[in-house]
Amino acid sequence: MARVNYKDLSKTIASLCAGEDDMIALMASVVCELHHSDDRFDWTGFYRVTGPEMLKIGPYQGGHGCLQIPFSRGVCGAAARLRAMQLVPDVEAFEGHIACASSTRSELVVPVFNGAGDVIAVLDIDSNQADAFTCEDAEALAVILASVFST
Numbered sequence: 603m604a605r606v607n608y609k610d611l612s613k614t615i616a617s618l619c620a621g622e623d624d625m626i627a628l629m630a631s632v633v634c635e636l637h638h639s640d641d642r643f644d645w646t647g648f649y650r651v652t653g654p655e656m657l658k659i660g661p662y663q664g665g666h667g668c669l670q671i672p673f674s675r676g677v678c679g680a681a682a683r684l685r686a687m688q689l690v691p692d693v694e695a696f697e698g699h700i701a702c703a704s705s706t707r708s709e710l711v712v713p714v715f716n717g718a719g720d721v722i723a724v725l726d727i728d729s730n731q732a733d734a735f736t737c738e739d740a741e742a743l744a745v746i747l748a749s750v751f752s753t
């Protein structure tokens with residue numbers, strides 16, 4: 603059972619992303635390393651802010667994800683709208699959850715901020731395990747995302 607080591611993951615991502623400023627390249631690298639670091643992570647991907655109140659899919663790993671999510675919908679929309687991470691132990695209990703896969707049981711969505719403090723994307727992780735995510739996951743991911751996208 604692989605379990606992410608956030609200290610090691612942070613070092614790997616920092617090394618991979620050093621000197622790069624292309625957003626898609628950065629997102630693809632983060633998602634690849636993150637997805638394969640932990641058996642809880644069954645879908646890992648970014649949704650980018652592409653217009654007022656609109657998210658569109660970015661680099662991801664796992665099955666097909668829906669292409670567009672308005673800020674008014676879903677767990678991802680809530681994270682972007684509220685500028686706050688969404689830790690969902692049971693997706694069935696989250697009103698308006700968008701099920702891209704029927705196997706998803708729990709979800710963590712973390713907003714991504716640029717250096718000016720604008721929400722530019724959200725990082726979405728789905729798990730087929732119930733109650734898979736912790737506050738430690740959310741906090742550690744927020745630090746990694748800030749190191750890549752907020753500098």
Ligand code: SME
Pocket residue numbers: 645666667668671675676677678679698699700701702703709726728
């Ligand atoms: N579950 C998300 C939608 C994205 S799919 O999970 C990849 C939501 O409710 O916003």
